[in-house]
Amino acid sequence: MTATAAGVxxxxxxxxxxxxxxxxxxxxxxxxxxxxGGSFALSANPSSxxxxxxxxxxxxxxxxxxxxxxxxxxxxxxxxxVPRGVTAAINTSTVTPGGPAAQLMVGxxxxxxxxxxxxxxxGASNGVPAFRLTVQLTITN
Numbered sequence: 001m002t003a004t005a006a007g008v009x010x011x012x013x014x015x016x017x018x019x020x021x022x023x024x025x026x027x028x029x030x031x032x033x034x035x036x037g038g039s040f041a042l043s044a045n046p047s048s049x050x051x052x053x054x055x056x057x058x059x060x061x062x063x064x065x066x067x068x069x070x071x072x073x074x075x076x077x078x079x080x081x082v083p084r085g086v087t088a089a090i091n092t093s094t095v096t097p098g099g100p101a102a103q104l105m106v107g108x109x110x111x112x113x114x115x116x117x118x119x120x121x122x123g124a125s126n127g128v129p130a131f132r133l134t135v136q137l138t139i140t141n
Contacts, residue, residue: 008034010073010126035127038069040097042077042123044104048136053085053108061104061135063090063121067097073125077102080120083137085112088119095123108139115139 011034018027042065049059065075074094082088091103104121121133 010034038067038071039128040068040071040073040075040123040125040131041066042075042121042131042133044121044133044135045101047134048138049106050138050140051086051106051108052140053110053112053114054141056107058105058107059137060106062101063095063104063133064101065095065097065099065123071125071128072097073128075123075125075131078122078124079104080122081117082119083112083117083139085109086117086137086139090121104135106137112139114141 013032013034014029015032016027017030019025042063044061044063046061049061051057051059063077074096076094077090079088079090086106086108088104088106091105095102117137117139119135119137121135123131123133
């Protein structure tokens with residue numbers, strides 16, 4: 001059996017299944033778990049950042065979530081693969097499709113090594129696969 005629950009919030013619901021044949025009939029309650037439909041993607045603007053380890057200025061990128069196939073849930077954000085000597089922080093822990101962007105702020109300390117790196121922004125939401133977004137980082141002297 002397939003059921004569609006458009007516009008229904010996530011949660012567990014009880015439905016009643018009725019069956020009959022001739023003069024016989026029976027009803028049974030059935031617990032149904034509703035999870036968010038669709039999926040999401042993340043995007044960064046800009047998708048590549050440059051910081052100087054001799055400057056105290058941070059580079060900033062806006063991170064947004066885009067719903068796919070009706071997804072409208074909250075997406076938790078984390079940063080992975082941050083190079084040594086680099087600080088990376090996101091100003092809010094969650095974003096939603098159509099909502100305000102999160103700000104990724106990246107700075108390089110004096111111990112950071114100049115070069116090009118890839119950092120990963122991971123978006124996670126209950127019931128859908130995680131999304132991994134690569135943000136390129138260039139560190140200059």
